[in-house]
Amino acid sequence: MNVVFVEPAFPSNQREFVRGLQAVGARVHGVGERPYEWLDEELRSWLTDYVQIGSVTDTTALRQAVEHYQSRVWVDRLEATIESHILPTAEVREACGIPGTSRRTAWLCRDKPSMKHALAAAGVPTAATTAASTTEEITDFVARIGYPVIIKPRSGAGAQGTTKINNDTELVAAIESLGDADEVAVEEFVEGHEGFYDTLSIDGTAAHDFVCHYYPNVLEAMRTRWISPQFVSTNEVDAVGAYAQLKELGHRVNEVLGIGTSATHMEWFIGDRGLRFSEVGCRPSGVGSWDLYARGNEMDVYRGWAHAIVHGSSDQVSTRRFAAGMIALRPESDGVISGYSGVDEIWDRYGEWMIDDHFPAPGTGTQPVEAGYMANAWVRMKHPSYDTLRGMLDDVGRTVRVHAA
Template identity: 65%
Template sequence: MNIVFVEPSFPRNQRRFVHALREVGANVIGVGETPEDWLEHEVRDALVAYYKVDNVTDVHQLEAAVKWAQSIAWVDALESTVESHQLAAAHVREARGIPGTSVRTTWLCRDKPSMKEVLRAAGIPTAASTAADTADQVRDFAKEVGYPLILKPRAGAGAQGTVKVTSDGELETALVGFGDTPSIAVEEFVDGHEGFYDTITVDGATTHDWITHYYPNVLEAMRHRWISPQFVTTNRINDSAMYAEVRELGQRVGEVLGIGTSATHMEWFYGDKGLRFSEIGCRPPGVGCWDLYSAANDVDVYREWAHAVVHGRVDHPLSRAYSAGIVALRPDHDGHIHGYSGVDEVAGRYGEWIIDTHLPGAGTPTQAVEAGYMANAYVRMKHPDYDTLRAMLDDVGRTVHVHAG
C-alpha cells in the first residue's frame, strides 16, 4: 500500500506514525514544510519519497503534492494526524479520488457548533450551543441560556483559546479578547466530571478503545499554577455501567458523523444531568496519550493504528493490565528553571511504576501554565490498580517541586 502522510517530521511524534506505517508494510510518501535535506535521517529513511510545500494546510499546495505522488505511484490513502491539517487533507482526498475521511465528516469534527447541531438532531445529549458571528449574537445567547457560558474558537483543539464567563461583565471582557475573530463557538457550561474516550475504528466499528479521566477538569487545571493536574486512563473500562454508556455514546457519535477508519478523540462530561457529549476529533489524541495507552496495554498503539489503516484490522488485543497516567509539574515562578526537589524521594518510592520522567535542565525557559500538561516537567506512571495509581500521582504532585525564577 502507498500512503501519502502529511508533515512527517513536525511535531516530533509525527515520526512515530511514519515508522509504524512502514513497519506494517506501507510505502510512505511524505509531504511537509521542511526542506528534504534538513530532514533527520530517521525520518528520511522511513520515506520512499518526499515533496516539500510551503504550507501543508493550503489545499492547492497539498493537492499539487498529492498529484505529484500519484504521478509516480498509485496512492491508496492520504493520512494526517494533526488537527490543523485535517480539512485540507479531506479536500484533497475528494479532489484526487482517494478514499478516506470525507470533507463533511472532517468539517463536522472541526466546527463545534455544526457538530453539536447535527448530534442534537440525532438525539445525542450535548450542551446548548451556537455559532456567533457578532457580539450581539453572543449576548442574545447569554440572555436565552444564562451563565456560566464557554466561549472558544470554532475549530480549536482541546482547551486552547477557551474562556469561561459567569456574568455580563466577564462576557464583555472575553469578547474583547477574541478581537477580530470572525466567528466563535458559544455554549452552555456543563458542570460535572470531565474525561475523554479515544478509539481506533475500522469501517466505523470500534476495534480499540480507552477511557481517560481528567483531575481536575481542564479549564481549572490550565488556570492555576498550584495545581499539578493529571489525566489517567483506566483499565476498568469493562467493569462500569457508566463506561458502557460512554462507549455507546462514542459509537453513536461516530455513526452520525460518518467516521470510518480513523483514530478518534472524544471529550465528555458526567454530572447531575447525566452523560453529555462535549466534542470529538477525527484524529489521535495529543499530549502523549498513546504512549500511556501503549504502556498500559502491552501494545504499540501507533502500530495498531497503522495496521488498521493498511490492513483494515488491528493486530494485537489490549491487555488492560495497567492503568496509566501523567502528572504535570508546574514551575513555582515564570522565568528559567533552577532545579528540582523531591525527585529522589519519588524514585525511591515508586521506581518500578514510573514509565518515564521529563525534567528540563537548569536554565531552560519555563512555559505558561496554560500551555498544557507536557509544557514543563512531568512524570508518567502505571499500576495494575487504578486507585493506587491515583494516590501515587497525587503524591508525586505534592512531593516534586520545580524551582524557577
C-alpha cells in the same frame, strides 16, 4: 499499499505513525514543511520519498504534492493525524479521489457548533451551543441559556482560547477581547467530571478503545498555576456496566459524523444532567496519551492504527493490564528554571512503576501555565490498580517542586 502521510517530522511523535505504516508493509510518501536533510536518518529510512512544501494546511500546495505522487504511483490513502491538518487533508483527499475521511466529516469535527448541532439532532447529548459573529448573537444566546457559558474559537481544540463567563461584567470584557475575530462558539458550561474516550475505529466500529479521566477538569487545570494536573487512562474500560453508555454513544457519534476507519478523540462530561459529549475529533488525541495506552495495554498503538489504515483490520489485543497516567509539574513562577527537589525521592519510591519523565535543564525558560500539560516538567507512571496509581500521582504532585527564578 502507497500511503501519503502529512507532516512526518513535527511534532515529534509524528514519526511513530510513519514507523507504524512502514512496519505493516506500506510505502510511505511524506509531505512536510521541513527540508528532507533535516529529517533524521531513522525517519528517512521509513519514508519511500518526501516532498517539502511551504505549509501543509495550504490546500493548493498539498494537492500539488499529492498529484505529484499520483503521477508516479497509485495512491491508496492520504492520512493526517494533527487537528489543524485534518480538514485541508480531507479536501485534497476528495479532490484527488482518494478513499478516507470525507470533507463533511472533517468539517463537522473541526467546526464545533456544526458538530454539536448534528449530534444533538441525532439524539447524542451535548452542551447547548451556537456560532456567533455579533455581540447581539452572543448576548441573545446567554439570555436563553443563562450563566455560566464559555466562549472559544469556532474551530478550537480542547481548552485552547476558551474563556468561562459567569456574569454580565465578564461577558462584556470577553467580547471586547475578541477584537477582529470573525466568529466564535458560545456554549453552555456543563458542570461535571471531564474525561475523554479514544478509539481506533474500523468501518465505524471501535477495534480498540481507551478511557481517560482529567483531574481536575481542563479549563481549571489550564488556568491555575498551583495545580499539578493529571490525566489517567483506566484499565477498567471493560468492567461490566462501567462505561457501557460511553461506548454506545461513542459508536453513535461515529455513525452521525460519518467516521469510518480512523483514530477518534471524544471529550465528555458527566454530572447531574448525565453524560454529554463536548468535542469530537477524527484524529488521535495529543499530549502523549497514545504512549500511555501503549504501556497500559502492552501494545503498539501506532502500529495498530497503521494496520487499520493499511489492512482494514486489527492484529493486536489490548491487555488492560495497567492504568497509566501523567502529571504535569508547573514551575513556581515564570522565568528560568533554577532546579528541582523531590525527584530522586519519587524515583526511589516508585521506580518500578515509572514510565518516564521530563525535567528541562536548569537555565531553560519556563512556559506559561496555559501552554499545556507537557510544556514544562512532567512524570508518567503505570500500575495495575487505577486507584493506587491515582494516589502515586498525587504523591508526585506533593513531593516534586520545580524551582524558577
